[in-house]
Amino acid sequence: MNGSAMEGTPAPSHGHAHADASRHPGGHHLLRIEHLSVSFRMYDSSEPFFSAQHVEREQIHDLSLSVHAGEVMAVVGASGSGKTLLADAVMALYEPNARITGSIEFEGVPRDAAGLAALRGHGISLVPQSVTNLDPLMKVGEQIVGACGGGKMGRRRRAERRARMLELFAQYRLDPEVQDRYPHELSGGMARRVLLMCALMDAPRLIVADEPTPGLDRELAVRALSDLKAFAAAGGGVLLITHDIELALEVADRIAVFRDGTVVEEVPVAAFASPEMLSHPYTRALWHALPGHDFFADAAEGGMGR
Amino acid sequence: MIRKRGSAASLKAPRLPWAVRYVARFLLLLLAVSFITFALVGISPIDPVQANVGQAAYATMSAERRELLQQYWGADQDVVTRYLGWLGSALQGDLGDSLRYNAPVIEVVGERLQSSAALLVVAWAVSGVLGCALGVLAGARRGSLADRAIRAYCYLLSATPTFWLALLALMVFSVWLGWFPLGFSAPIGLTGEVSLATRLYHAMLPALVLSLTGVANIALHTREKTIDVLASDYVRFARSRGEDMWTVVARHGIRNLVLPALTLACGQIGEVVGGSILVEQVFSYPGLGQAAVTAGLGGDAPLLVGIALATAALVFAGNLAANLLYGVIDPRMREATAHVE
Numbered sequence: 001m002n003g004s005a006m007e008g009t010p011a012p013s014h015g016h017a018h019a020d021a022s023r024h025p026g027g028h029h030l031l032r033i034e035h036l037s038v039s040f041r042m043y044d045s046s047e048p049f050f051s052a053q054h055v056e057r058e059q060i061h062d063l064s065l066s067v068h069a070g071e072v073m074a075v076v077g078a079s080g081s082g083k084t085l086l087a088d089a090v091m092a093l094y095e096p097n098a099r100i101t102g103s104i105e106f107e108g109v110p111r112d113a114a115g116l117a118a119l120r121g122h123g124i125s126l127v128p129q130s131v132t133n134l135d136p137l138m139k140v141g142e143q144i145v146g147a148c149g150g151g152k153m154g155r156r157r158r159a160e161r162r163a164r165m166l167e168l169f170a171q172y173r174l175d176p177e178v179q180d181r182y183p184h185e186l187s188g189g190m191a192r193r194v195l196l197m198c199a200l201m202d203a204p205r206l207i208v209a210d211e212p213t214p215g216l217d218r219e220l221a222v223r224a225l226s227d228l229k230a231f232a233a234a235g236g237g238v239l240l241i242t243h244d245i246e247l248a249l250e251v252a253d254r255i256a257v258f259r260d261g262t263v264v265e266e267v268p269v270a271a272f273a274s275p276e277m278l279s280h281p282y283t284r285a286l287w288h289a290l291p292g293h294d295f296f297a298d299a300a301e302g303g304m305g306r
Numbered sequence: 307m308i309r310k311r312g313s314a315a316s317l318k319a320p321r322l323p324w325a326v327r328y329v330a331r332f333l334l335l336l337l338a339v340s341f342i343t344f345a346l347v348g349i350s351p352i353d354p355v356q357a358n359v360g361q362a363a364y365a366t367m368s369a370e371r372r373e374l375l376q377q378y379w380g381a382d383q384d385v386v387t388r389y390l391g392w393l394g395s396a397l398q399g400d401l402g403d404s405l406r407y408n409a410p411v412i413e414v415v416g417e418r419l420q421s422s423a424a425l426l427v428v429a430w431a432v433s434g435v436l437g438c439a440l441g442v443l444a445g446a447r448r449g450s451l452a453d454r455a456i457r458a459y460c461y462l463l464s465a466t467p468t469f470w471l472a473l474l475a476l477m478v479f480s481v482w483l484g485w486f487p488l489g490f491s492a493p494i495g496l497t498g499e500v501s502l503a504t505r506l507y508h509a510m511l512p513a514l515v516l517s518l519t520g521v522a523n524i525a526l527h528t529r530e531k532t533i534d535v536l537a538s539d540y541v542r543f544a545r546s547r548g549e550d551m552w553t554v555v556a557r558h559g560i561r562n563l564v565l566p567a568l569t570l571a572c573g574q575i576g577e578v579v580g581g582s583i584l585v586e587q588v589f590s591y592p593g594l595g596q597a598a599v600t601a602g603l604g605g606d607a608p609l610l611v612g613i614a615l616a617t618a619a620l621v622f623a624g625n626l627a628a629n630l631l632y633g634v635i636d637p638r639m640r641e642a643t644a645h646v647e
Contacts, residue, residue, distance in 0.1 A: 120547060128543050129539075135557075136636075137635070138561065147544075
């Protein structure tokens with residue numbers, strides 16, 4: 001099932017199957033996560049209040065996943081299963097009580113928390129879920145431009161970024177007047193484009209998109225995600241986090257099935273053509289749950305009820 | 307929710323202009339405050355004649371004289387009659403005479419308010435600025451030593467009665483250390499004009515005591531709000547774009563904290579005025595608060611009502627200012643200023 005169009009020198013066996021779009025420029029993955037575990041140190045909520053001891057709650061365990069340049073990689077899992085923690089881990093945005101183990105490589109270089117934090121806005125950008133990710137009291141244009149620092153350098157940087165913003169406005173057919181609006185004055189579609197522009201301003205190599213199309217019907221969502229597909233087609237990588245398997249099948253190149261805090265299967269979308277090509281019982285149960293497939297055939301096998 | 311505001315407003319029945327509604331609300335408030343104050347004075351077990359002439363004088367007094375005094379203090383009439391009488395002249399702009407100070411209420415309140423003003427303004431400003439700064443610091447550095455120290459200080463102060471703190475401050479700073487005067491708004495025995503510096507010097511200790519308890523309240527609220535803001539989606543997104551902690555606080559934190567801080571500061575006016583009653587009493591500071599105590603204990607209904615109306619107006623003005631500022635700061639409320647509830 002290995003994709004035919006591989007460049008560079010992929011490791012002979014590196015644990016996942018490729019899609020046609022998957023590339024290894026420079027001979028490495030864009031993002032490679034191995035054996036990632038995220039746990040939180042907290043008081044044991046099952047204990048009485050005053051005698052509760054600290055316990056470690058593992059939310060993600062032994063998760064491995066790769067994103068290639070040129071592909072949209074969709075992580076699909078049920079709502080509330082902790083997928084967002086994966087985005088947090090990639091951007092090193094976690095609470096002080098989080099404990100992270102495992103390794104994350106970006107462009108072939110292993111990165112620790114400080115290394116990942118340094119990549120925020122300088123290689124990895126987030127496209128968040130909704131307009132609540134914009135400061136309600138700041139004009140949209142100022143937010144797209146972002147923090148520029150002060151002084152002469154800051155002013156020059158600001159001018160450059162303003163120019164880049166106006167280019168993006170033209171590219172995404174947004175009225176330049178929108179930059180003077182406040183977030184609550186944006187329509188849903190405008191807000192999505194603004195959030196995407198925030199990410200594109202920093203010319204990222206990897207976009208982490210966390211449920212970027214909430215509440216949209218499939219057709220609209222697919223259209224909204226065409227911008228992300230275009231970004232991938234131009235050589236970037238997209239880590240799309242979603243609960244919607246059908247949407248993922250339509251827009252993604254590869255799919256990682258997320259369940260109980262880990263990725264149970266990482267396959268090209270083409271593998272969903274028939275259940276024989278899927279190895280994990282949960283993935284097969286997912287396949288059977290898709291419309292047009294025989295839901296009852298072996299629902300018992302995978303145990304869809306989480 | 308917000309986007310639909312325009313249509314929702316137009317669907318409602320036509321409303322009076324907000325200024326008219328505010329004035330009506332203000333008048334109703336004054337009416338209620340004055341009535342309740344009169345009612346409380348009526349229920350009060352204090353006999354104003356006895357309280358004001360003293361037990362000994364009262365015992366040796368002739369019956370006619372008592373009668374006359376009762377008439378003077380209005381103790382022979384029931385409360386409703388007195389209230390209606392007061393209301394009648396109040397509507398013509400006459401708030402009556404203070405029985406205790408033997409002067410028009412407006413004059414007494416004006417004079418007292420003037421000497422309290424320095425105290426109130428200093429206490430209000432210090433508690434607002436200091437409370438905000440401590441709250442932001444504690445919230446941004448949650449769990450740190452600074453946060454725990456600030457919280458411990460706030461809990462301790464919140465649990466401390468103001469008058470006790472005032473007594474303590476008086477003992478330490480006035481008696482032991484001798485840094486501040488023992489009380490009053492001017493040196494004892496001094497008549498005539500008192501310089502501004504001397505006045506501020508005398509107001510300093512009571513103002514600081516008054517602001518200390520306010521600091522706790524504001525700091526704790528601001529801390530919570532800071533934590534909320536820092537945990538918000540937009541701060542997470544800003545951080546994901548590479549902004550560091552203090553850039554985030556400066557760019558998004560302050561902006562979003564100004565509104566709640568203003569609300570708190572304006573709401574705090576009531577607290578400061580209320581607290582000033584006890585503090586002024588302890589420091590023998592001849593301000594509005596002390597006059598309120600005198601009026602309450604002496605059954606001086608017109609003065610008490612005058613003071614209650616003045617403080618109610620202050621608090622109302624504070625809340626009104628907060629509402630108006632909302633519209634200036636928050637674009638979501640700009641068109642909605644008219645119907646801020």
